[in-house]
Amino acid sequence: MPEPVIHTEKLSKRFGSFTAVDEISFSVSAGEIFGFLGANGAGKTTAMKMLTGLLAPTSGQATVAGFDVYRQSEEIKRNIGYMSQRFSLYDDLTPRENIRFFGGIYGLGKAEITAKCDQMLESLELVKVRDSRLSSLPLGWKQKLAFSVALLHEPKLVFLDEPTGGVDPVTRRRFWDLIYKAASDGITVFVTTHYMDEAEYCDRVSIMVDGKIAALDTPEALKGSFGTATMNDLFIKLARPAIRSGE
Amino acid sequence: MNPAVTTENLSKRFGKVEALRGISFCVPEAELFGLIGADGAGKTTLFRILATLILPDAGNASLLGLDTVKSYRAIRTRIGYMPGRFSLYQDLSVEENLNFFATVFGTTVKENYELIRDIYVQLEPFRSRRAGQLSGGMKQKLALCCALVHRPELLLLDEPTTGVDAVSRQEFWQMLGRLKQQGITILVSTPYMDEASLCDRVAFLQEGRVLAIDTPTGITTLFRKPLFAVRSRDKHRLITKLRTYEHAASVFAFGDSVHYTDLRQSPEPHELKAWLKTEGFDDAEAEPVKPGIEDTFMALMESGESPEENS
Numbered sequence: 001m002p003e004p005v006i007h008t009e010k011l012s013k014r015f016g017s018f019t020a021v022d023e024i025s026f027s028v029s030a031g032e033i034f035g036f037l038g039a040n041g042a043g044k045t046t047a048m049k050m051l052t053g054l055l056a057p058t059s060g061q062a063t064v065a066g067f068d069v070y071r072q073s074e075e076i077k078r079n080i081g082y083m084s085q086r087f088s089l090y091d092d093l094t095p096r097e098n099i100r101f102f103g104g105i106y107g108l109g110k111a112e113i114t115a116k117c118d119q120m121l122e123s124l125e126l127v128k129v130r131d132s133r134l135s136s137l138p139l140g141w142k143q144k145l146a147f148s149v150a151l152l153h154e155p156k157l158v159f160l161d162e163p164t165g166g167v168d169p170v171t172r173r174r175f176w177d178l179i180y181k182a183a184s185d186g187i188t189v190f191v192t193t194h195y196m197d198e199a200e201y202c203d204r205v206s207i208m209v210d211g212k213i214a215a216l217d218t219p220e221a222l223k224g225s226f227g228t229a230t231m232n233d234l235f236i237k238l239a240r241p242a243i244r245s246g247e
Numbered sequence: 248m249n250p251a252v253t254t255e256n257l258s259k260r261f262g263k264v265e266a267l268r269g270i271s272f273c274v275p276e277a278e279l280f281g282l283i284g285a286d287g288a289g290k291t292t293l294f295r296i297l298a299t300l301i302l303p304d305a306g307n308a309s310l311l312g313l314d315t316v317k318s319y320r321a322i323r324t325r326i327g328y329m330p331g332r333f334s335l336y337q338d339l340s341v342e343e344n345l346n347f348f349a350t351v352f353g354t355t356v357k358e359n360y361e362l363i364r365d366i367y368v369q370l371e372p373f374r375s376r377r378a379g380q381l382s383g384g385m386k387q388k389l390a391l392c393c394a395l396v397h398r399p400e401l402l403l404l405d406e407p408t409t410g411v412d413a414v415s416r417q418e419f420w421q422m423l424g425r426l427k428q429q430g431i432t433i434l435v436s437t438p439y440m441d442e443a444s445l446c447d448r449v450a451f452l453q454e455g456r457v458l459a460i461d462t463p464t465g466i467t468t469l470f471r472k473p474l475f476a477v478r479s480r481d482k483h484r485l486i487t488k489l490r491t492y493e494h495a496a497s498v499f500a501f502g503d504s505v506h507y508t509d510l511r512q513s514p515e516p517h518e519l520k521a522w523l524k525t526e527g528f529d530d531a532e533a534e535p536v537k538p539g540i541e542d543t544f545m546a547l548m549e550s551g552e553s554p555e556e557n558s
Contacts, residue, residue: 038412039384039412039413039414039415040382040383040384040385040411040412040415041382041384085410138285138286138287139286139287140285140286162410165409165410166286166406166409166410166438167285167286167438168284168285168286168288168438168544168548169440169541169544169545169548170285170499170545170548170549171285171286173499173500176500177486180483180486183483184483194410194411194412194413194416195439196413197500197501197502200500200502200503201482201500219503220503230502230503231502232413232441235413235414236413236414236417239412239413239414240414242414
């Protein structure tokens with residue numbers, strides 16, 4: 001079996017007396033689309049910060065893209081892609097400027113940046129608006145661009161934090177076409193979402209409740225073992241009794 | 248009975264962008280009315296005109312029988328508005344925010360406690376916490392409390408549940424149901440199609456125009472093509488392959504299945520299954536299904552899309 005792209009063993013994070021993430025253990029294999037679900041306050045954001053090298057764990061083990069989260073957080077940052085709806089691209093820059101900026105950050109050469117920039121604008125059909133400020137573009141276009149920029153340095157693993165929030169059903173599905181395309185190219189996708197139909201599009205799904213992983217399996221197996229018709233019903237069944245729902 | 252909201256031919260332009268291109272609709276008292284549309288459809292502009300914050304270029308709107316331009320002051324005391332962006336004071340506590348908004352409207356939290364009690368009890372454990380430190384779901388509940396604290400007759404809620412988890416969304420909509428029972432008219436926008444089905448009536452908005460207005464069930468009758476749910480283990484390959492089928496009109500992932508429409512009038516599911524078998528999908532299943540509100544919205548969106556954006 002190939003080495004998992006993400007592997008955690010009793011990974012925990014405590015803030016004072018509060019245990020935000022409580023001994024989570026799971027593995028994600030190469031090319032997998034892994035859905036990371038949980039209610040607001042369940043500990044998802046803290047877990048993702050640890051996995052992306054932004055926050056040191058309190059205890060437990062984790063490797064991401066082959067690197068240790070305690071000792072090699074800089075290597076992790078260089079070897080993963082990250083996109084969130086809130087802070088990904090600069091609204092005051094144009095698509096072209098954003099691509100060049102992030103290319104520079106990831107240490108790509110000038111010629112490579114120029115080539116990738118043209119290619120990306122072409123494939124995303126953004127050539128016409130390449131010199132318009134990002135703030136003037138529809139949210140769906142920005143999301144597609146943010147996703148491509150997150151893959152600019154050809155990482156093997158990409159974290160998507162609520163990538164489709166607030167867009168229409170057609171645009172959401174077009175975004176998932178991009179996710180499927182990346183996965184079929186061998187990129188591992190770690191994604192959070194509040195749209196439960198999107199949970200169905202993942203290979204496997206974990207649901208966090210009160211800092212712990214309450215369930216983890218394929219969507220089909222999860223619905224079967226909890227006896228629910230949809231992922232939405234399953235989510236509500238698991239997350240509703242959460243003690244920390246108010247946090 | 249007077250309608251709570253009436254708009255006639257509302258138009259608004261920002262530079263080159265035509266945000267609203269002649270919006271007309273009517274919402275009777277105590278209705279829960281949903282505005283469904285993509286980002287950029289004009290929902291927020293419409294809310295801002297109704298909340299008397301900006302002026303329309305053409306057309307007019309009245310709320311509770313009052314004109315939004317001439318009687319804006321009177322309107323402001325009688326409506327509650329929850330903007331899309333969280334706009335409470337992040338540095339004030341839960342309690343301070345509530346008291347602040349109550350004072351601005353010349354009332355007290357105590358006076359209208361009955362109305363907000365259901366929601367406030369959930370916030371109570373955090374009443375001294377700063378608003379900026381609350382979770383997404385709790386922020387929305389506090390914002391709703393602040394919009395309700397002066398007992399408005401009409402609520403304008405601009406995407407109150409965007410970015411909020413499924414449990415909090417369900418609780419939020421249960422609250423809206425109870426407010427409606429108390430006679431409050433609610434205008435709410437949402438990108439979640441499951442929420443659209445909880446409204447009395449919905450309006451589909453696209454590029455500043457109303458595509459359709461009807462009850463959630465009524466609106467699905469606008470979907471006229473035969474629709475099939477197709478299933479196979481390898482969903483992504485199924486979608487990709489189906490799109491190459493010569494008779495395929497639309498192919499969309501839909502929860503645990505793929506929703507497929509055909510270019511022909513009366514396609515046969517067994518024919519589709521047979522074709523899928525030849526393409527290597529031995530486990531493929533195809534059955535006719537009733538279109539839902541999301542199918543209908545997507546179909547109307549696609550047909551309403553201008554050709555230059557279809558490229």
